[in-house]
Amino acid sequence: IKERLLKTVGQNNYTTWIEPLVPGAVEDGIVTLKVPTNFFGNYVSQNFSDLILHEINATGTDATRLNFALNQQPTPAAEKPAPAARQTSAAAKPAANSQLSTAPLDPRFSFDNFVVGKPNELAHAAARRVAEGGPVTFNPLFLYGGVGLGKTHLMHAIARELHERKPEMNVLYLSAEQFMYRFVQALRDRKMMDFKEIFRSVDVLMVDDVQFIAGKDSTQEEFFHTFNALVDQHKQIIISADRAPGEIKDLEDRVKSRLQCGLIVDLHPTDYELRLGILQSKVDVQRKTYPDLEVADGVLEFLAHRITSNVRVLEGALTRLFAFASLVGREIDMGLTQDCLADVLRASERKISVEEIQRKVSDHYNIRLSDMIGPKRLRSYARPRQVAMYLCKQMTSRSLPEIGRRFGGRDHTTVMHGVRRIEELKVSDGQIAEDLELLRRALES
Ligand code: ADP
Ligand code: MG
DSSP, X not given: OHHHHHHHHHHHHIIIIITTXXXXXXETXXXXXXXXXXXXXXXXXXXXXXXXXXXXXXXXXOXXXXXXXXXXXXXXXXXXXXXXXXXXXXXXXXXXXXXXXXXXXXXXOSSTTOOOOGGGHHHHHHHHHHHTTOSOOSSSEEEEESTTSSXXXXXXXXXXXXXXXXXXXXEEEEEHHHHHHHHHHHHHTTOHHHHHHHHHTOSEEEEEOGGGGTTOHHHHHHHHHHHHHHHHTTOEEEEXXXXXXXXXXXXXXXXXXXXXXXXXXXXXXXXXXXXXXXXXXXXXXXXXXXXXOOBOTTHHHHHHHHOOSOHXXXXXXXXXXXXXXXXXXXXXXXXXXXXXXXXXXXXXXXXXXXXXXXXXXXXXXXXXHHHHHSSOOOHHHHHHHHHXXXXXXXHSOXXXXXXHHHTTSOOHHHHHHHHHHHHHHHHHOHHHHHHHHHHHHHHHO
């Protein structure tokens, strides 16, 4: 992995930041890397984590997150007087003695860095509200949404903000997985009293990815009691999950109903404008590392258009673009983008379905879907039907017989005839050509 990273980050970055990394454990997608200082870890996390995750994943290891831990034995690189070496001992202490220390908050995840758009404005507003640390009005705040839509980002932002505004508050952020781990460890070490004590003395408890405890009965039980104890004391609880409480399978009903009694807000999938906004803000961040690199017009729009799955992938793509561009000394233009992101672009190619095409085409011609698929032979149905068949052939990987089946069980020769007819009309009939262009664009967006 280091060898591959050398190719992407260049010799200088490699020697300074990548070479000294010492691999540690891989656990549930979290890869620990040992670093000589906290500063070093932060820098690598901010500048190379997507690249590193990308390369780890490329080897077949499932990695979703990097965790930086201080290296106790100095690595050869750390023996050189690194600029931040003095931080080591000082920074190592709180982690060692604080009972509440959890995953360190990611410095990138602040409200300042969170781009707000239609899909996430409610979640953002709710997060802002609890981050004020005022009297508890909704409990719990339950944030849910698909992977990479910003749940963890918002939770870290809340924790940071609370920390700044109300340093006296005891804020505990952890993943549901860490909650379980600590619970199991407390059971094993017969330290349940301490465990309860810690969790019941916090002012704000944040549990990320709570779906993780589904099906884990004793952990759920303990979570339920912790939850109730805190709610009784009017302490704020913030929970995230990948779906709504009612939809988490194997979660006890009493836990579900507890989770449902606060404010539930979801993060919707990103739209084009939000993705573009996020890209623009991430370019500003990259600029700090690569002040000389320009991004050509159209590149961000292209990425926002093509990479729709998840913000993490979008960010990773951008990081890679900058790293590649600086390595090969080229401008970030469409050519470089295509070269360097071929795999990402291929993976995110949108699969267009026959049903989607049928729906769009019937809408476009203002006819009923059932009439378009059905047996009617009227020209006003037959032509749209042929257009839809043509688009299915062009835009999906379905075979002619498969397409025929989905158009009311028609024969593949009928489909072939329809496709040919449209191919002819595309040349001779301006209206059809225009319809096709409009439909294609609508389907690809
Ligand atoms: P989740 O926890 O929902 O899976 P994360 O919070 O880990 O997602 O977000 C994935 C990545 O996308 C993070 O690097 C995060 O900073 C970034 N991200 C997501 N939404 C936004 C946003 N609205 N503005 C800026 N960055 C975002
Ligand atoms: Mg998350």
